[in-house]
Amino acid sequence: MALFRSRWFRFFLALAGAGIFAALSWAAMDTMIHLTGDDEFCSSCHSHAPIGASYREDIHGGNNPTGWRATCSQCHIPQDNSLHYLWVKGVHGVVDPTMELLKDPLEIDWHGNRERREEYVYDSGCLSCHLYLQEKTQGNPRAFRAHRRYFADPAEMNCVFCHENVGHNRLGYHLEAMGWKQDEGEEE
Numbered sequence: 001m002a003l004f005r006s007r008w009f010r011f012f013l014a015l016a017g018a019g020i021f022a023a024l025s026w027a028a029m030d031t032m033i034h035l036t037g038d039d040e041f042c043s044s045c046h047s048h049a050p051i052g053a054s055y056r057e058d059i060h061g062g063n064n065p066t067g068w069r070a071t072c073s074q075c076h077i078p079q080d081n082s083l084h085y086l087w088v089k090g091v092h093g094v095v096d097p098t099m100e101l102l103k104d105p106l107e108i109d110w111h112g113n114r115e116r117r118e119e120y121v122y123d124s125g126c127l128s129c130h131l132y133l134q135e136k137t138q139g140n141p142r143a144f145r146a147h148r149r150y151f152a153d154p155a156e157m158n159c160v161f162c163h164e165n166v167g168h169n170r171l172g173y174h175l176e177a178m179g180w181k182q183d184e185g186e187e188e
Contacts, residue, residue: 033089037073045096047105050174058169070129075167079124110175111182117160121167126159 035041039061043052055061055072062069077092078084099108113120127133134151137143150157160166176182 033073033086036093037071037077037089039069039072042072045100045105047100047108047110050110050171050178050180051168053178054168054171054174058165058167060167061169063169070125070167074128075121075125077125078122079128080122106179108180110180111172114171117164118158121158121160123154123158 039052039055042048043055057063060070060075073089077089133147137147146162150159150162165171172182
């Protein structure tokens with residue numbers, strides 16, 4: 001059995017073992033990424049309860065004829081490249097639970113966050129589903145006119161600039177109903 005003692009055999013055996021380890025590691029990581037990206041996981045914290053409730057009422061949350069749902073990660077984690085995706089997901093994975101533990105959840109300014117929605121919703125997520133938006137709207141003058149400024153300069157504006165409540169139907173109502181009062185002078 002000189003074959004089992006040969007240097008080449010051990011090299012290829014080690015290479016095969018490394019390949020199997022890499023494939024299993026990738027599969028485990030991919031599974032964890034998907035398990036931690038849906039609304040059941042994200043709204044399992046108390047402070048996300050109104051967010052989850054408003055999401056489930058929205059067309060993107062399954063309230064549509066087909067039952068299709070966008071995941072939280074599809075909208076709130078950038079889809080432009082894997083490294084950016086993993087970085088933002090990792091930051092949220094550390095910051096969100098830390099804030100939940102160290103801060104009174106009712107102190108989180110969800111109403112203020114809604115005003116800064118451009119920081120939390122990524123166009124790359126919208127466009128990963130609405131991939132052919134420009135081509136599809138060209139045949140519909142009303143839809144194309146509404147998106148013309150975006151097509152001309154996507155860097156100037158983003159999807160949630162116009163689609164303010166996309167993904168979270170009646171979010172203000174759910175926040176109020178679950179204890180997050182809106183400051184006087186703020187609009188719904």
